[in-house]
Amino acid sequence: MIVHKFDRFSRKRDDHVIYKALLNQCGVKVISTTEKTEGETPQDMLLEGMLENISEFFIANLAVEVRKGMAQNAKLGYNNGGMPPYGYRTEHIALGQQNTKSVWVPGPREEIDIIRWLFNQYVFENKGYHKIASELNQQQVPTQKGGTWSASTIRAIIINESYIGSKVWNKQDYQTKGKKWRDRSEWIITENAHPALITKELFEQCQAAANRRNNGGGETHKPFGNKTA
Structure with a gap:
């Protein structure tokens, strides 16, 4: 299986471990076209794990920052989306x-x-x-x-x-x-x-x-x- 980046396969580290292991049992490897690792040596396994953890951190942190922005938006009286009430x-x-x-x-x-x-x-x-x-x-x-x-x-x-x-x-x-x-x-x-x-x-x-x-x-x-x- 070829993906652009490992975070395209999944943004959660747990999912990476579980589903890559299941695919591996079927003889399928997950390969990133931009993050070159073979996933077989200890160094490659460490690098893949680091990339996956960084990806999960980035998404979680982005969600926090987006919510902070929406909270500030609401405090100023602006709309965060959705249909307005009748009237x-x-x-x-x-x-x-x-x-x-x-x-x-x-x-x-x-x-x-x-x-x-x-x-x-x-x-x-x-x-x-x-x-x-x-x-x-x-x-x-x-x-x-x-x-x-x-x-x-x-x-x-x-x-x-x-x-x-x-x-x-x-x-x-x-x-x-x-x-x-x-x-x-x-x-x-x-x-x-x-x-x-x-x-x-x-x-x-x-x-x-x-x-x-x-x-x-x-x-x-x-x-x-x-x-x-």
Whole structure:
């Protein structure tokens, strides 16, 4: 098997050892076109191991540096990617030569009106997630992706601090399987990162109403596993 560099075969030292040994049992050698070793002498084996360890270190260190950059980006209120919430759009701003950042700006007026209507219906008209979703579907109001509304979609909006102008990052731990949410103390929350669509007072009223109705369902640090109203 010919690879450009050993890190093209695998970036993890453990995988190198295991899979190269398995291939070797089948009479297959892994050869790098740019890192010349025979892999048979003790010196070559040492060199290969060093190259593999350096590669794994480089990738791990790069991941740390990228995350540091994203954390700093979030603290400044900039977007780290992904689709903005319903009612917002992404806008790119130039900060210098070949340096652009993305921020959220208010979207179409009709979407902003839907968001304000939605929050007001929940807290002042005492309508639950299912009822609000049903009314929006009856009015044939499309969701952000053009589909129909669901109770979970409405709930996600109700607990979303983006609507009071806050940028929240680092909610989830993507290194583990499933949806594992970090403790709120680990979140990076930047206030006034973008224009708010509702008042903080209205948002807090909705959270209080959600707590009363759903036995804690309105807590923004517990997005899953709670009942819906």
